[in-house]
Amino acid sequence: xxxxxxxxxxxSVRNNKRLGRGQGSGTGGTAGKGHKGAKSRSGNTKKRxxxxxxxxxxxxxxxxxxxxxxxxxxxxxNLARLQEVAEKNNLTDISVDIMIAYGLxxxxxxxxxxxxxxxxxxxxxxxxxxxxxxxxxxEAVGGTIAKV
Numbered sequence: 001x002x003x004x005x006x007x008x009x010x011x012s013v014r015n016n017k018r019l020g021r022g023q024g025s026g027t028g029g030t031a032g033k034g035h036k037g038a039k040s041r042s043g044n045t046k047k048r049x050x051x052x053x054x055x056x057x058x059x060x061x062x063x064x065x066x067x068x069x070x071x072x073x074x075x076x077x078n079l080a081r082l083q084e085v086a087e088k089n090n091l092t093d094i095s096v097d098i099m100i101a102y103g104l105x106x107x108x109x110x111x112x113x114x115x116x117x118x119x120x121x122x123x124x125x126x127x128x129x130x131x132x133x134x135x136x137x138x139e140a141v142g143g144t145i146a147k148v
Contacts, residue, residue, distance in 0.1 A: 080117020
């Protein structure tokens with residue numbers, strides 16, 4: 001290494017050209033911004049989604065449909081899954097907390113029990129909602145239902 005190869009660290013030196021200070025400086029006149037147009041002027045900012053005056057995408061694409069803000073979303077749990085969990089863990093009572101513990105639902109879910117599959121053993125089920133067939137199937141084997 002010798003003194004002729006020394007350089008400042010990368011990014012430590014700024015370009016200190018003084019813009020717009022006369023023709024002799026090389027950056028006079030337009031100060032490196034080119035001629036005319038919005039980008040050459042002070043205070044230039046474009047709104048998000050601005051496409052240079054062309055009709056923006058979110059206004060070109062047709063809108064349709066309806067979103068009901070009062071809709072209640074339920075997580076579906078089938079009788080077959082309840083039977084599976086009950087057999088595997090020797091349970092007779094299945095509540096929302098037990099469904100959370102065994103990973104059938106998450107903490108924030110509302111549960112609706114549906115009638116897909118078969119239920120063989122007597123199970124007492126607690127959930128937010130039940131389909132009519134699921135209710136009949138649980139009661140047919142001697143189980144009970146409770147709504148939260």
